[in-house]
Amino acid sequence: MSVIVFTGPTLPAADGAALLDGAVFLPPVAQGDVYRATLEKPWAIGIVDGYFERLPSVWHKEILWAMAHGVHVFGSASMGALRAAELHPFGMTGVGAVFEAFQSGALTDDDEVAIAHAAAEDGYRPLSDAMVNIRATLAAAVAASILREETAAGLVSLAKRTFYAQRSFARLLAEGAAAGASPEELDALRRFLPDGRVDQKRRDAVAMLEAIAALRARDPGPLRVTYHFAYTDVWDQACRRAGRGSVAATQGARAGAAPAQRPGAEPAGARSRRAQGGLQPELLLDELRLEGPLSYTNAVQGALARALALSEARRHGVEVPVELFEEILAQVRRERGLLTPESTLAWLTEQALDVEGLTLLVQREARLRWAQAVFGIEVERLLVDHLRMTGRYGELAARALRKQEVLSAAGVEAPALEDLGLTRQALLAWYFTEIAGRPLPAYLDGYAAALGLDDQDELLLVIAREYEHRRRGERPPADG
Structure with missing residues (x-):
């Protein structure tokens, strides 16, 4: 009975292969991968790691579709734990402490399992520490009388306020010291970490592989679900976009690496020079x-x-x-x-x-x-801040004030085409040819939308004001 497992930084494929004989280990799961994997008719699919930023996350409906086709779907540790907590009532099997925390509602935020990691060629080496691992490690330190409960709670709060890609025990120790935590406890925690650190995500991934092996040994046959899978036009379109190719080949092409048994993902938190489209x-x-x-x-x-x-x-x-x-x-x-x-x-x-x-x-x-x-x-308000920080505010503000003075003095703050003595096409030709130095766009509404305007009529008003300003001279009337 074939098994496909999606993993990455939580558990290297080589380590997983040693625990679950005969399984195919693939890089982190993304939208469409479970659908394509199901087309290969596996007995079970295991999800550990998955994308959530660079690529769309695995869709709940493709997991439901896999289970409706008799595939046992397991999840643990990371993205797998999140999806298992959400789909457990429908038959997805969740394994491990992280899954249990999400299912019970003790944890609710996706950032609890998120980390930054190195490139596929570096074996997905983690570049930050997962919040669930920090929680588990600090709890172990309390149990070992390394930390008091209130100290651990304060450190958990500090870590939670830190962006997931920047979480690390080294940073946490520094922030704890800056926040006034006991130096003695922090020193004790520093000595505890090399051997006492808890990798809860890895533990859960291992437990999931063991659960798959145990169920496979009992040979339960295909999964039977109680729900009716609804086929919709949206689902049909999603299937067409996902394609019907091999999931391994698709992931290999995505990662730029040989697909079988090798992880491959875009680096996070690190400078990449991997070729994309032939260009680094x-x-x-x-x-x-x-x-x-x-x-x-x-x-x-x-x-x-x-x-x-x-x-x-x-x-x-x-x-x-x-x-x-x-x-x-x-x-x-x-x-x-x-x-x-x-x-x-x-x-x-x-x-x-x-x-x-x-x-x-x-x-x-x-x-x-x-x-x-x-x-x-809010964006419109902050655009002014952006202009100030990029040095454009002074120049643009001076131009806008001068134009406003000239047009107000002439009583033509919103000039119409008849005020200008021009046709619509002549005004557009003047602006794009003489001022902008570019061809007239084929689709003016699209051009206007790209400038934050509702339609081409608003664009024409902006251009008409500029035309009238230039026609009347850029200097304001003299005083007196």
Whole structure:
């Protein structure tokens, strides 16, 4: 009976293979992987680690679909524990203390199991400590009379306030000292850590493999579920996007490594020079750096804004149904003038994107636009801060004030086309040819949307104000 296990930083594939004979160990699970794994008709699927940032997380419905097809699905330690706690009532088997804590409600935050880790070629070496491991270790220190309960509780609070990718015992000891924790207890904890540290996630992963082996030995046959799986148009579309290829081949292509029995994931918290689309990311950024600090800072802050927006969308559970996906894809094509299959293909080639890459890009863009709509007012306010920090505020403010003075004095703060004596097309041609120095966009509403405007009428008003200002002269009237 075949078994497929998704793991990574929690338990190396080689260690897992020594515990569960004959199982196929694959990199962390992402959306679509359980669906593709089920097509290979395994007896059981085990989930330890999974993606939650760089790629969409494994979908609950694909796990339900696997179980409806008789596959025993186990989860523990990390992403597996989260999904098992959510799907335990439907037949998913959760194993270990982390699963039990989530199922009982003692833990509720996904960041409890999240860590940063090195690249696949470095064996997924953890670069931070999981919150559940910190909790377990501090509890062990209390049990060993290394720490008082109140000291441990204070350290837990400090660790919980730290971003998951920056959590470590070294940082915790330093922050504990800064917060006034007992130096004697902290020294005792420092001496305790080398041998006393508890890797609860690994323990749970091992326990899951042992549970799979024990159930397999009893040969229970296919899993039987009590629910009826609902086939919907959204599910059909998701299946088509996931494809019907081998899950191992898909993950191998995703990681840029040989797929079988080898972990492969994008590095987190570390500088990567792995080739993507034939180009090393750092070499691309070097070209940006040559443009100067302003260009680089703007790009970094734009990426940070995207990261925070996507994090907020995930926190709210924002899904991207097929209808929204298609709408955003159509918007992206219009905004970039990709109005024919040929222009779209050329753009994909230029951006080093394949179909899967485009799908992930559009899904992220949909979540980003959701966040932009939710936080629109706050973003508009903080844009001024951004302009100040990038040195653009003074220049833009001076231009805006001068234009306002000129137009107010003339009584044409919102000039219409008849005020200008121009046709709509002539005004657009003036701006894009003479001022912007670029061709007229094929889709003006898309161009306007990219500028934060509702439609091309708002864009025309912005351009008309600039035209009238230049026509009347950029200097304000003289005093007296």
